[in-house]
Amino acid sequence: MSKQIFKLSSILTAMYFIVPTTAQAHGWVEFPEARQSICYEQGGLWTGNPPNAACAAALQESGTYPFIQRNEVAINIQAPDYLDQNIVKAAIPDGSLCYANDSQKSGLGIAHSDWTRTEIAPGTFEFIFNATAPHNPSYWEIYLTKPGVDVSQTLKWDDLELIQEYGDITVGADKKYRMNVTIPADRSGDAVLYTRWQRIDPVGEGFYNCSDITITGDEQPPVDPDLPYLNKGEQFIPSDISINTPQIGESVKYDVLNQYGEVHNSFSIKITTDNQLDWDRLLASQISGYYETNHSGHVFIGDWHAEMNHYMYFRDNLHANYFNSKDERASGVFSIVAEEIDPQLKAVITPQALQEIEIAEVEHGTVVVLHPHNTQGEFDSVQWAQLSGPAVNVEQGLYSELMVNTEQLDSQGEHELSFRLTVSNNEGSDSSVYGFTVIGEEETPEVPPVEGDWDADKVYVEGDTVTFDGRTWTAKWWTQGEQPGTTGEWGVWR
Structure with missing residues (x-):
C-alpha cells in the first residue's frame, strides 16, 4: 500500500x-437570539420576577427548567426517519415547535405578544449558533414565518417557509457555527426565525429554536454587489438520471474540475436504505459546505433564487440545480460508481x-x-x-x-x-x-552558556549553543558543518 x-x-x-465532553451536541441560536436564551440572560427567573411578560408567562407554565436547559431544546428522531419531513412534523406537532414537543419546556411555545425581538434588516446577515457541544456531521434548515402570520399565537408548520439550507459546516475555534442567512427583500414587521440543526447519526438528535425578530424594512446591501456572483454551469444531476436511478450499494460521485480540466476535489456518497431518496441533497451539501469552509464559497450546487436574493438548493426539484462557480472555466462531473466487487471472487x-x-x-x-x-x-x-x-x-x-x-x-x-x-x-x-x-x-530550562559564533569547522554536541545570523541556536545532537537555520523544524539546530 x-x-x-x-x-x-x-x-x-x-x-x-x-x-x-458529553457525547451529545448542544447549543442555542445566539443571533438572532433564541427566546429561551433571552429569558435566561434577562434574569429574574429565580426570584420569580422576569422583566419580560412573555418570559414570566413561560416561567409560570414550565418553571426554570427550559431556561436552565437552554442548550437542549431538542428531540431524537432515529435514522433514517429524520430525513422524512412528515415524520418530523408528526414528532413535533403544531403548537410545540418552539419547545420540540418536550412537555417540560412547553412554556417556550405559549401564545404571547411580548417576546423580546431582535431587529434585522432584509438582506443577508451572519447567523450564529453557540454550540456548547459541537457535532458533525449534521445539516441545517432555517425557516421564516410567512407574511401575515400572527406571531403572537403558537407556531405551526404551515406558518413557515424554508429560506436557507446548509450541509455540514465546520465549527469555529470559539465553538460557534456561522453562516449567511438572507431575509427576503420584501419582508418587514414581526416574524419568527425557526432553526433546525439535525445530527446525521443513528440517534438523530435535532435542535429546534425559535428566534423572535422584527424585520426593519431597511434592506442591507448584499454580500457581493454583483449578484448573482457565480457563473452558472451545467445541471448538477443530468436530466436522464432520476432520484431512484442509483441502486443500494452503488456510489454517487461528483468531481469538481479546475480551469485545466484537472480534478480539484472529489465527493461521493454510498447509496443505502437510509439515504436512497436524499442522496442528491446530501451530496450537494458536501460540495457546497466544503467550498464554503475552505474556498470562500467559490462553488455552490443549486441555483440563484431571485425573490430571496441568494443561492439555494432546490431539494424537491432534482434537475433545477446547477454547478455554479466563481471561475467560469471550472466544471463538475456527476457519475454513478458500481459497488466494488472482485469479478472473480x-x-x-x-x-x-x-x-x-x-x-x-x-x-x-x-x-x-x-x-x-x-x-x-x-x-x-x-x-x-x-x-x-x-x-x-x-x-x-x-x-x-x-x-x-x-x-x-x-x-x-x-x-x-x-x-x-x-x-x-x-x-x-x-x-x-x-x-x-x-x-x-x-x-524552566537551564539556558546553556553561548559558545560564541557558529564555526563550520567545529564539532558541536547536544546542548551546545551558538549565535548565527543574529539568533541563538542549540544543538540537539552531534553535528559539524550544518549551518543553523538550514536544518528545518526538526533538524539538529533548534
Whole structure:
C-alpha cells in the first residue's frame, strides 16, 4: 500500500484533539437570539420576577427548567426517519415547535405578544449558533414565518417557509457555527426565525429554536454587489438520471474540475436504505459546505433564487440545480460508481486502512481521538493495538474510534505513542499506524552558556549553543558543518 504523509495542518481529517465532553451536541441560536436564551440572560427567573411578560408567562407554565436547559431544546428522531419531513412534523406537532414537543419546556411555545425581538434588516446577515457541544456531521434548515402570520399565537408548520439550507459546516475555534442567512427583500414587521440543526447519526438528535425578530424594512446591501456572483454551469444531476436511478450499494460521485480540466476535489456518497431518496441533497451539501469552509464559497450546487436574493438548493426539484462557480472555466462531473466487487471472487474487496499520518504533538492532559472513518471499502471488524510508548488505558467509542486520555502519563518530558489500526472483512485485512507525541508541562530550562559564533569547522554536541545570523541556536545532537537555520523544524539546530 502506498504511503502518503499529511501535513500537521490537515491532520484533523484523521485525528481530533478534544477535551472530554458529553457525547451529545448542544447549543442555542445566539443571533438572532433564541427566546429561551433571552429569558435566561434577562434574569429574574429565580426570584420569580422576569422583566419580560412573555418570559414570566413561560416561567409560570414550565418553571426554570427550559431556561436552565437552554442548550437542549431538542428531540431524537432515529435514522433514517429524520430525513422524512412528515415524520418530523408528526414528532413535533403544531403548537410545540418552539419547545420540540418536550412537555417540560412547553412554556417556550405559549401564545404571547411580548417576546423580546431582535431587529434585522432584509438582506443577508451572519447567523450564529453557540454550540456548547459541537457535532458533525449534521445539516441545517432555517425557516421564516410567512407574511401575515400572527406571531403572537403558537407556531405551526404551515406558518413557515424554508429560506436557507446548509450541509455540514465546520465549527469555529470559539465553538460557534456561522453562516449567511438572507431575509427576503420584501419582508418587514414581526416574524419568527425557526432553526433546525439535525445530527446525521443513528440517534438523530435535532435542535429546534425559535428566534423572535422584527424585520426593519431597511434592506442591507448584499454580500457581493454583483449578484448573482457565480457563473452558472451545467445541471448538477443530468436530466436522464432520476432520484431512484442509483441502486443500494452503488456510489454517487461528483468531481469538481479546475480551469485545466484537472480534478480539484472529489465527493461521493454510498447509496443505502437510509439515504436512497436524499442522496442528491446530501451530496450537494458536501460540495457546497466544503467550498464554503475552505474556498470562500467559490462553488455552490443549486441555483440563484431571485425573490430571496441568494443561492439555494432546490431539494424537491432534482434537475433545477446547477454547478455554479466563481471561475467560469471550472466544471463538475456527476457519475454513478458500481459497488466494488472482485469479478472473480464475487466478494467485497479487501478494505484499505487509513494511510499513515505524520507524528503530531499534543499537550499533556489532552484526549486524543483516532478515527477509522476514512477507511476505503467495507469492513466487518476494527482492532486497535498499541505499538510503542508507555502503556495507557484506552476506550473504544460507538463508531470504533480509539480514545486515549494522556492525563494518565507522566506530566514531565515527552512521550511518543503509536497505535496500529487493523480493518478486516472476509477477503482479508489491512493496517495502518497512527502516532503522536505528548508534550509534558514546561519546566524552566537551564539556558546553556553561548559558545560564541557558529564555526563550520567545529564539532558541536547536544546542548551546545551558538549565535548565527543574529539568533541563538542549540544543538540537539552531534553535528559539524550544518549551518543553523538550514536544518528545518526538526533538524539538529533548534
